[in-house]
Amino acid sequence: MAGTVAESDMTASSPERPETWHLRLRGFEPAEEGVREVLCAVGNGYLVSRAAAPESSADGVHYPGTYLAGVYDRAVSVADGRTVENEDLVNCPNWQSFSFRSADGDWFTGPPAEQRMDLDLRRGVLTRHALVVDAHGRRTRLVQRRIASQAQPHLVALETELVAENWSGPLEVRSALDGTVSNTGVARYRGLTSRHLVPAGQGLDEDGTLWLQVATAGSPLYIALAARTRATPPALRRTSGLRDGWAAEVLTLDVTEGRPVIIEKTVAVYTSRDPAIDAPLPAARRLVAQAPVFEHLLVEHVLRWAGLWRRCRIQADFDGATALHLNLFHLLQTYSEHSVDLDVGIPARGLHGEGYRGHVFWDELFVLRLLNLRFPELARAVIGYRHRRLDAARAAAREAGLRGAMYPWQSASDGREESQQLHLNPLSGRWLPDHSHLQRHVGSAVAYNVWQHYQATGDLDFLAATGAEMLLEIARFWSSAAAYDPTRRRYSIRGVLGPDEYHDAYPWAEGPGLDDNAYTNVLASWVLARALETVELLPEYRRDELLERLAIDPTELDRWQEVGRRLHVPFHDGVISQFEGYERLAELDWTAYRRRYPDLQRLDRILEAEGGTVNTYRASKQADVLMLCYLFSPRELRGLLRHLGYPAGHELLRRTTDYYLRRTVHGSTLSAVVHAWVLTRADRQRSWRFFRDALSSDLPPASGQEAAPNLQHGTTAEGVHLGAMAGAVDLLQRCYTGLELREDTLWLDPRLPSALGRLELDLRYRGHWGVRIVVDHHTVTVSLRESRQPPVQVAFRGSTTAIRPGTSRTFSL
Numbered sequence: 001m002a003g004t005v006a007e008s009d010m011t012a013s014s015p016e017r018p019e020t021w022h023l024r025l026r027g028f029e030p031a032e033e034g035v036r037e038v039l040c041a042v043g044n045g046y047l048v049s050r051a052a053a054p055e056s057s058a059d060g061v062h063y064p065g066t067y068l069a070g071v072y073d074r075a076v077s078v079a080d081g082r083t084v085e086n087e088d089l090v091n092c093p094n095w096q097s098f099s100f101r102s103a104d105g106d107w108f109t110g111p112p113a114e115q116r117m118d119l120d121l122r123r124g125v126l127t128r129h130a131l132v133v134d135a136h137g138r139r140t141r142l143v144q145r146r147i148a149s150q151a152q153p154h155l156v157a158l159e160t161e162l163v164a165e166n167w168s169g170p171l172e173v174r175s176a177l178d179g180t181v182s183n184t185g186v187a188r189y190r191g192l193t194s195r196h197l198v199p200a201g202q203g204l205d206e207d208g209t210l211w212l213q214v215a216t217a218g219s220p221l222y223i224a225l226a227a228r229t230r231a232t233p234p235a236l237r238r239t240s241g242l243r244d245g246w247a248a249e250v251l252t253l254d255v256t257e258g259r260p261v262i263i264e265k266t267v268a269v270y271t272s273r274d275p276a277i278d279a280p281l282p283a284a285r286r287l288v289a290q291a292p293v294f295e296h297l298l299v300e301h302v303l304r305w306a307g308l309w310r311r312c313r314i315q316a317d318f319d320g321a322t323a324l325h326l327n328l329f330h331l332l333q334t335y336s337e338h339s340v341d342l343d344v345g346i347p348a349r350g351l352h353g354e355g356y357r358g359h360v361f362w363d364e365l366f367v368l369r370l371l372n373l374r375f376p377e378l379a380r381a382v383i384g385y386r387h388r389r390l391d392a393a394r395a396a397a398r399e400a401g402l403r404g405a406m407y408p409w410q411s412a413s414d415g416r417e418e419s420q421q422l423h424l425n426p427l428s429g430r431w432l433p434d435h436s437h438l439q440r441h442v443g444s445a446v447a448y449n450v451w452q453h454y455q456a457t458g459d460l461d462f463l464a465a466t467g468a469e470m471l472l473e474i475a476r477f478w479s480s481a482a483a484y485d486p487t488r489r490r491y492s493i494r495g496v497l498g499p500d501e502y503h504d505a506y507p508w509a510e511g512p513g514l515d516d517n518a519y520t521n522v523l524a525s526w527v528l529a530r531a532l533e534t535v536e537l538l539p540e541y542r543r544d545e546l547l548e549r550l551a552i553d554p555t556e557l558d559r560w561q562e563v564g565r566r567l568h569v570p571f572h573d574g575v576i577s578q579f580e581g582y583e584r585l586a587e588l589d590w591t592a593y594r595r596r597y598p599d600l601q602r603l604d605r606i607l608e609a610e611g612g613t614v615n616t617y618r619a620s621k622q623a624d625v626l627m628l629c630y631l632f633s634p635r636e637l638r639g640l641l642r643h644l645g646y647p648a649g650h651e652l653l654r655r656t657t658d659y660y661l662r663r664t665v666h667g668s669t670l671s672a673v674v675h676a677w678v679l680t681r682a683d684r685q686r687s688w689r690f691f692r693d694a695l696s697s698d699l700p701p702a703s704g705q706e707a708a709p710n711l712q713h714g715t716t717a718e719g720v721h722l723g724a725m726a727g728a729v730d731l732l733q734r735c736y737t738g739l740e741l742r743e744d745t746l747w748l749d750p751r752l753p754s755a756l757g758r759l760e761l762d763l764r765y766r767g768h769w770g771v772r773i774v775v776d777h778h779t780v781t782v783s784l785r786e787s788r789q790p791p792v793q794v795a796f797r798g799s800t801t802a803i804r805p806g807t808s809r810t811f812s813l
Contacts, residue, residue, distance in 0.1 A: 020321035021122040028111045030061040034717025035700060037063060038352045039326070040119045042126050042146055045069065045336025046153035047092075047269060048351035051117070051126055054098035054144065054158060055108050062110070063185050063717070064094045064178075067351040067358065069335075070344035071223070071271060072413045073216040077192035079422050080431035086420065087412045089347065089358020090196045091183045093212055095225055095267040096146065096158055097176035097248075102169060105134045112142070121322075121329045124150060124305045125298070139165040149297060150304035153338035154274075154287055158265045159294045164255045171255040175229040175265050176241075176248035177202070177212040185354040186718050188424045197223075201281075202247035204240040209288060212247045213281050222272040224280035226288040232262045264294045275341055308332050310762075311374055316732050317757035323695045324732070327725035331367065334722060340381040343388060345411060349719025356719075359410040359418050360385075362445040363723030366673065370730045372456035372741075373763040379453050380462060386446050387466045389415025390473065393443070397477050404477030405470065407443040409436055427602075427609040435504040435512040438497040440481070444523040447474045448631065451530050455741040458766040464542045468534050472550060475531030475560055478524040482563045490568040492516050493524060498579060500624035501668075502604050502614045506581060516580040518625050521567045522640055526632075528564030529643070532557065569646060575656040578624050588617040588663075601667035620664045622671035625656060629678040633740055654682060669697040669724030676728075677735050680751050688753040694728040697721055733761055737775050741765075745793040745800060748782070750775045750813060768792060768805070783808035 025036055033052075040051035049066040056062035067089055074087040099107045112130035119126050128144040141163040149155040162171070179202075182194040200213040200222060210227040227249075235251035242248070253261055268287040270280035277283040291297065312328050334350040345360035346367050364382055371379040386407070392415030393405035400406060408417035419437040424430070450467040453459075482491035495513030497504055498520055505512045535543055535557065547553075570577035577583060597606055604614040604621065623630065628637055634653055641648035657678055666672060676690035698716045733739065737759060738749030746765060752758075758776045765771045770785025771792065782794050784805045791802040796811045803809050 017321070021120065021325055023117075023119040023121065023322065023326055025117040026115070028115050032700065033061050034063060035698075036117065037065075038716055038718075038720055039698065040117055040126050041330075041333070041352050042124060042148045042156075043333035043351055044124075044148045044150045044153045045333065045338040046342070047148060047156070048333055049096060049146075049148060049156060050352065051119075051146075052096070053110050053112075053128075054096045054146075054160075055110050057109075058181065058184055063353075064096060064181065065185060065353060066092045066095060066269075067353075068092050068223070068269070068271060069339050069351060070273070070342050070413065071216070071221065072219075072358065073196040073221075074218040075193040075196065079192060079424075082422065082431075084192075084421050086192065086357060087359075087418050088183050088196060089351070089354060089412075090216060091181050091185065091354065092223055092269075093177055093179040093197070093214060093225055094181055095156055095177060095227065095269065097178045098144075098158060098160060098174065098263075098265060100140075100162065100171060100173045102134065102136070102138055102167070102171060105136065105138070107174065108132055108134070121325045122305065122309060123302045124148075124329075124333075125302075138167040141165055145294075145298075147298060147301050148333070149301045150308070150336070150338075151300035152287070152291070152297070153336075154268050154270055154284070155291055155297065156267050156269065157291075157294055157297055158267075160263045160265070161260050162255070162263070163260045164257050166257065168255055168257045170236075171253045171261070173229075173231070173235075173251045173253065173263055174241075174248055175210070175227065175251070175263070176246065177210060177225050177227055177267070179212050179214040179245040183354055188426065189354070189357075197245070199245035202242050202245070204242070204247065204249060205285070207289070208238070208249075209285055210240070210247050210249050211281065211285060212245070214245065220272075222280050224270050224284045225267055226281070226284035227265060227267045228288045228291065229266075230264045230293075232264075266291045266294070266297070273342075308336075311764075313760075313762040314729070314732055315758075315760040317759070318755055320692065320695055323699055324729060326699070327695065327729050330720050331370070331722060331726050331729075334720075335367070335371075335378055335382070337378070340378065343385060345385040346382055346722065347719075348721070348723060350722045353717065353719030355715060356410070357412075357418070357420075358719075359412050361410060361723075362439075362442045363670070365445040365449060366670065366723040366727040366730070368449045369452065370726045370733060372453055373733065373765060376453065376457050376764060379449070379456075383446075383449055383453060383470075384466065386449075387470055390470060392416055394473065397480070402477060403480040404475070405443065405473035406440060406477050407446055407474075409439045409442050425605045425608050427605045430608070432608065433512075435497065436501060438495065438504070438513050439499070439501075440493075440496045441498065441517075441520045441523060443474045443477060444520070444527050447471050447527045447530065448523070452741065455744075456765060458744065460537065460539075463534065464538050464546075468538060468542075468546060469550070471527070471531045471534050472546070472552065475528045476550075476552070476556070478527055479556070479560050479563050482524070482567060485568065488568055490566045491563050492568050492580075493521055496520055498624045499627050500578065500620040500622055502619060502621045503579070505615050507585070507613065507616045514579040514581075516568045516570055518569050518576050518578060519627050521569055522628055522637075522644070523631070525564045525567050525644055526640055528560045532560055532564075565643060565645065567644060569641065569644060571646075573659070574652070575659045576625050576652070578620070578660075582618065585618045586616055588619050600665045603665050603667070618663050620660060622664065622666065622668040623660070623674035623678070626660055626674055626678050629653065629657065630674045634681070636742075657682065666693075669694065669721040670727065672697065673724055673727035673731065676731050680735055684751060684753040688755050691728065691731050691753075694724050694731070697724050697728075732756075732759060733763075737761070737773060737780070739773070745795045746771075746782075747795045748773070748780055748811070749797060750780050752777055765792060772808075778813055779810050780813065781808055781810040 037050040052064040114131040116129040130142040143161040197214040237252040268284040348363040349355040397406035410418040494515040498517035572583035638648040672694035679687035740747040763771045772783040774781045786806040
């Protein structure tokens with residue numbers, strides 16, 4: 001059949017056109033099914049279900065997957081002769097399993113003769129239209145709608161309408177709960193332990209409730225599902241099929257040619273870690289018994305989505321509204337109000353697949369910058385996830401012989417380091433040591449998130465109760481990690497990695513780790529300064545209490561001041577060095593390699609397969625030094641460098657940007673976000689190209705257009721790239737508006753690219769639920785809704801204005 005194509009315009013001309021709220025995919029192409037299953041997934045923050053065909057199984061083409069926030073399982077495997085331990089986000093029982101057949105036919109397992117998929121982003125509904133033709137030529141039209149309720153997060157539902165086009169007679173419908181699934185969604189992991197579920201009971205109750213319970217293999221966690229399947233007209237007969245890990249009900253119906261039958265499957269899902277229940281199975285049974293019919297469930301679901309979209313309002317006058325809506329849609333499906341009480345972080349690949357094993361990285365840095373101004377309560381919950389793992393970070397620092405808190409590069413259930421010990425290079429087939437756990441800068445990202453949340457909300461209670469403790473302990477870690485170098489009369493931080501994941505060792509050294517990574521050191525200096533500022537901000541009683549409890553005395557605070565002003569930042573050739581010794585690396589023959597390899601995004605794998613190492617060369621996977629330009633405005637960054645005692649003029653940042661742009665292959669979706677940001681002032685046209693790449697990094701090209709290809713070349717099937725999705729939206733929200741939050745002021749300095757005609761945003765800021773910012777190429781207007789909140793301080797190009805609730809102010813550009 002024809003390949004999958006985007007039926008709606010992926011780059012529609014106005015965000016208000018109805019088609020910009022739909023992702024429509026037509027046809028069936030096995031190689032594209034994995035990406036489609038991710039892009040059309042439905043979720044609600046408690047769970048996400050991939051859009052696999054309900055009749056399918058994990059067969060190399062389809063991959064049914066449902067992932068519950070925070071549900072991990074630990075397993076031991078053998079890789080390359082070594083015993084390794086990994087904690088995985090569990091592929092939970094498949095609630096969607098559904099098939100049908102005529103009385104003398106075979107169960108339909110796909111593919112359909114025709115197929116269309118329509119994901120309604122505004123309403124959170126996935127609709128599938130298909131034509132099924134069996135071996136006897138019987139044609140059956142199928143329309144399926146599925147939702148993961150935003151109103152009742154433990155409920156998911158699948159409605160199927162079947163119409164016999166050229167036949168009449170008995171029809172059997174099978175509705176099942178499948179707990180025999182495994183984690184096999186990532187090819188690189190398939191040689192490792194993949195079975196995480198153990199059967200713990202299944203059955204069919206007298207009232208028609210089908211149920212299944214499983215346990216995770218490595219931990220005492222139970223997952224229970226209860227299903228109710230109803231048919232209109234009613235079924236003539238019902239039978240059950242039960243075996244370990246599998247529960248099915250078969251409904252027999254009488255079908256008349258041309259007359260539709262409708263089957264509703266409603267499923268309740270609970271785990272033993274959910275709050276406010278006695279046990280998961282009774283809770284699931286009760287909820288599914290009380291659940292309304294599909295149409296009523298849909299109404300309340302759509303109402304909740306309408307509220308979410310009001311809170312996320314962005315009107316942008318450019319031809320990319322569908323991608324903008326899709327990115328926000330998947331963010332809201334991964335983390336929502338239903339995530340807040342679950343003690344979960346934000347997985348880098350969402351809850352959409354098994355990439356990175358569902359672990360939490362620093363990607364939350366990109367997500368929280370968006371959430372702080374839309375859903376600050378969600379941002380605070382993410383920070384709470386980190387706060388509850390503060391003791392684990394302290395333990396990790398002690399084990400490393402340091403003080404304070406050392407947060408892990410990869411986190412999952414309990415806060416220990418989950419980074420893998422080995423990784424597979426698919427090009428060479430070799431397992432290689434993985435040193436990514438040396439990315440200590442993740443702690444600074446946590447501190448940055450704390451401070452930015454405080455700036456967005458002005459909530460001193462938050463800072464005093466939880467934020468300050470993390471900030472101080474992360475500052476203590478950096479002070480402890482910094483060693484004095486008497487030859488330079490400066491402090492060094494050694495044996496770490498920066499955001500660029502290519503370089504993990506010096507080619508002339510025996511062990512891993514790099515010294516004085518510029519991003520790490522400048523950010524550590526910033527953390528130390530913010531920690532000292534926090535001490536001054538806290539109410540006296542809380543400051544004394546916290547300093548006493550953490551045993552921080554004036555001598556230690558003096559050291560923070562000293563280290564924060566004298567950390568070493570390396571330079572070479574008039575630019576900031578990525579790390580000490582960077583200038584000793586060789587230049588790659590870029591022309592030769594681009595001729596041999598059209599795609600250099602995984603240059604590290606290419607060089608290793610050739611018997612070399614990317615550590616030898618001045619080549620980066622993604623932004624490293626330039627991450628500083630992403631986190632801080634040019635003015636702030638120059639101030640940070642001067643605080644450290646280094647001269648920092650405008651030309652330094654321009655030269656540094658140009659230098660690393662020529663040496664970066666953008667092997668991460670996050671790199672496009674950062675480079676779009678960095679180039680906003682210097683090259684708006686190029687910034688816009690990076691923005692478009694970031695915005696559509698998980699999307700297939702639109703039909704008949706030269707849309708950006710899927711930058712990850714298939715890894716979207718392993719989950720969305722949530723940091724890039726949120727970061728791309730934030731480029732509209734904060735980058736092109738020049739929006740900054742600092743010094744108790746909302747700063748604006750718009751720089752709209754020529755392709756962006758107008759931006760209109762509704763934000764939350766310091767208790768104000770209605771801050772509207774409208775920017776075009778001539779003016780910027782800030783309006784506040786009526787409220788009892790104090791005025792908002794707005795700074796525009798050197799002047800500060802207080803805007804009162806119920807008023808607005810227009811500034812000329």
